[in-house]
Amino acid sequence: MTAHEFAPGRRSRRGRAPMPAEVQAVADELSRRAAQMWAESDGELSIAEAVELAAFRMGVETPQTGMDSAGES
Numbered sequence: 001m002t003a004h005e006f007a008p009g010r011r012s013r014r015g016r017a018p019m020p021a022e023v024q025a026v027a028d029e030l031s032r033r034a035a036q037m038w039a040e041s042d043g044e045l046s047i048a049e050a051v052e053l054a055a056f057r058m059g060v061e062t063p064q065t066g067m068d069s070a071g072e073s
Helices: 021-040 047-058
Strands: none
């Protein structure tokens, strides 16, 4: 296996309304995919980068290039 073992855990949700089942399922899948990508990256990705990449691949986010086409010459 890898030197890093990340297993997402349950967080305390005291004071928050429970997530609808569909939202929880998406969150669980995102967490699973991000943890897998992070573990397989051998230190190339931070967990935050793995979450962002997993979300992008799931189609949850649109890609953020950081470049403005109007600013190009």
